[in-house]
Amino acid sequence: MSKNDSTKSKILDAAEQLFAERGFAETSLRTITARAKVNLASVNYHFGSKKSLIQDVFDRFLSDYSHELGQELNALEANVGNQLDTEVLLKALVRPLISIEAKREKSISIFMRLLGRAYAETQGHLRRYVTEKYGYVLVRFTLLFQKAYPTLSNDQIFWRLHYTLGSLIFTLAGSDALREIAAADFDRQMQIEDVIDEIIPFLAAGMKA
Amino acid sequence: MSKNDSTKSKILDAAEQLFAERGFAETSLRTITARAKVNLASVNYHFGSKKSLIQDVFDRFLSDYSHELGQELNALEANVGNQLDTEVLLKALVRPLISIEAKREKSISIFMRLLGRAYAETQGHLRRYVTEKYGYVLVRFTLLFQKAYPTLSNDQIFWRLHYTLGSLIFTLAGSDALREIAAADFDRQMQIEDVIDEIIPFLAAGMKA
DNA sequence: TGTACATCAGTGAACGCGCGTTCACTGATGTAC
DNA sequence: TGTACATCAGTGAACGCGCGTTCACTGATGTAC
Secondary structure: OOHHHOHHHHHHHHHHHHHHHHOOOOOOHHHHHHHHOOOOHHHHHHHOOHHHHHHHHHHHHHHHHHHHHHHHHHHHHHOOOOOOOHHHHHHHHHHHHHHHHHHOOOHHHHHHHHHHHHHHOOOOHHHHHHHHHHHHHHHHHHHHHHHHOOOOOHHHHHHHHHHHHHHHHHHHHOHHHHHHHHHHHHOOOOOHHHHHHHHHHHHHHHHHO | OOHHHOHHHHHHHHHHHHHHHHOOOOOOHHHHHHHHOOOOHHHHHHHOOHHHHHHHHHHHHHHHHHHHHHHHHHHHHHOOOOOOOHHHHHHHHHHHHHHHHHHOOOHHHHHHHHHHHHHHOOOOHHHHHHHHHHHHHHHHHHHHHHHHOOOOOHHHHHHHHHHHHHHHHHHHHOHHHHHHHHHHHHOOOOOHHHHHHHHHHHHHHHHHO
8 A cells, every 4th residue: 555545644634634724623533534534543543642643744744844944954054155135045935835835736825724723823732842843944044044134133033034924824824715816806817836926025025124 | 880891791801812812613612601700601692602702702803993994094095195105004004903902901912813813714704704894994905005006006916915914913913922032032022012113114115025 | 384473454333521502590670551 | 659571681500412532343464483
């Protein structure tokens, strides 16, 4: 049996879709296993609990994403002295997303929705888990920004980075709906890559303000 | 009995806090009524259902906010010909928030969290309700933007407005935590008004990019 | 190669629990005559 | 002013339902000798 249609993978696939669509609490294991066409008890067999399933869904995305972002950052760190401006840095942040989307359709908006939901979780166990396990990539990214803009204070960079993340997550999480509206109201068909291309100048201008 | 400590108000106060903290599904009526110190059955007596309670929580914020934003827009529309630039428009969007915060502490971040959660709701009944009932204020705002920047196409304005909203909602919803981090890491104490003051130039630069 | 046992993936049915909602009821206040 | 009834705000206890989880079990595959 190939890795992608094992019971475990089928559960992960169904779960990430449903969590992104409806949220964690609003998605029952019965809904997940029905969509995945597997037995209800197999979730607890493979993942132990619903909580662990949620973490594993994040892990699959984040290990992919942070691995690719790590490579982007390696390349940037190697070329110190080169033009290290905002657009280049933002593109490094965003390129791994496009690469994920290439492997699996809709995965950018699923990923961004999940991030938004993790962020909204105030019990915070998920947010803590994510920042503890993957926060270091964001730290590396921040350091590059500080190197690129030595005139900006560290706390300015901190805040502007969060403005940027908010804009990105919010826009990309809702991009399916927004693109539909744009197509209907302005007769403009866009791919998600087009949305990303358009948001970068906006964010870059803000970062440099 | 004054309006603010009636059973109905006590339920609304407790509910908006808990919904913002934990989300709608994660907050039970038992938790709400325990915090409000009222009887469990009184929620269904006053609001009919949990769903209606959620809508009423939104209504209280949105009727306040959209009323005040309406007045800001009246003032701007009256002074056509004046400087109608981005900063002025963004400040009009943001001033009603500050006025809400003045009446009730923490209300900006509660309101923004609720908006974020409504936005994440994909069943969408709440999002539909909000846009149907209060969408026209956003339309007026968009029209002013189009007047201010006739060179930008309508769909560019549409997208940039959403980048801006994403940034604002995301940042202000999490501003308590972000301000704590800023205070700890950069030794910088900020009020929520300071956060708003700082984000406006960022967003204005993006809008004009 | 054959036998005995262990491990693994998966299953059907049941468990107790917390949930939103309902219901019959109480007591205070308002209204009609 | 007094009486009868209606309306309103609130309550305690129970309802059925869907939830995550558990448990005893099956059958297939792997391992030891």
